[in-house]
Amino acid sequence: MKEITSQQQRVLDCIQIYLKKTGFPPTRADICKELGFKSPNSAETHLRALEKKGFISIESGASRGISVNDQNNSFGGDEYPVIGLVAAGSPTLAEENIERTINCPKSFFESGFDYFLKVRGLSMKDAGIMDDDLIAVKKTTDVKNGDIVIARLDDEVTVKFFNRKSSNIVELEPANEDFENIVINLESEQLHIEGKSVGLLRRN
Amino acid sequence: MKEITSQQQRVLDCIQIYLKKTGFPPTRADICKELGFKSPNSAETHLRALEKKGFISIESGASRGISVNDQNNSFGGDEYPVIGLVAAGSPTLAEENIERTINCPKSFFESGFDYFLKVRGLSMKDAGIMDDDLIAVKKTTDVKNGDIVIARLDDEVTVKFFNRKSSNIVELEPANEDFENIVINLESEQLHIEGKSVGLLRRN
């Protein structure tokens, strides 16, 4: 996906707002009216540019034949697996670990995510993460201090705050006074960061 | 919403499938092609019937000006409003109170829901409800003890545990030791139950 200019972004926004408001795409004239252009060709050229860059598709000849390609398009959710956080064993996407799937849009959580992790226990209760909550996990090893991470120590998987104390020392901090910090010396122990939490879903 | 006939249902399905596939509504001719009609007027009369019964809206004069009035829309997701929980003022669906909308399937929370409420403050923190969390609210007055309810006292809206002590006494209980129970005598005070929480959404 190539770079978008500010004017093209305005046109793209206009299309999506119009779609949301009316339920169908705008005409060239509609876009002109909305953005103050005085020639339908202004809209036309922007649409062509947006199509060339891959942001939209245009059905030739069809009136209002504009469709927004994509990722921040609300239509068409995907199935995301729900993985149980068992005391031992990594949260892999192997079929036997998938409890069920949940359908929701890709962009449901800001930065995108890969699966839901079902939380066991209350070690993160002060962070508002309760038993049976589903954490939206984005697979990444790029985590910062303060991030809620899904970490694996040997075969044990836990959800904790990440805190790098020094180049070799990482602390995994629970959000519950009944639990103790886990201090890991990277020289002597293996720490796998499976991903980080980008959201939470609770169903009563 | 009146009864729909089987042919009208076919037309409605056709519109939704076309929308999902192309991103914009069909023309009369498109519907005919899809369903085997030989006259555009066949589609037209069905559309008029669907509009009369409230299933769709038609923008007069606009090409492809069909929008599906989706309350029980089984296709794709729906747009749910996010309403800010201001200290004073009821959570109405008036446009000025809607911060934005979130697209997700109707059945995303078990029993269905009507809108998201953005929580302010930490009065329910021990129930895992944090500042800025979005509560999925189902509009109902049918609440049981222990339910997390959205209640209105005068113009103040709060989220609390519901606990009916006797026929006239209701307690609204926070989940935070820094807050006090609210005891309401229904004979002297007005209590409005806006709905109850059926889920929670948090986006980091």
Place this chain on the structure above:
DNA sequence: TATTATACTGTACATATATTCAGTATTTTT
């Protein structure tokens, strides 16, 4: 420096499209 992309106005026109009118027939409602 030449070229391409961006960002417009303005006019024109073929066609895509909504929409009306005229019929026919069956079913449902009043």
Place this chain on the structure above:
DNA sequence: AAAAATACTGAATATATGTACAGTATAATA
């Protein structure tokens, strides 16, 4: 039994709309 709704075909038409062509101007790129 009459009226209205449903379910179509078929033709006609005004207009809504995409789209090409002719310009002007500035910024970015090669």
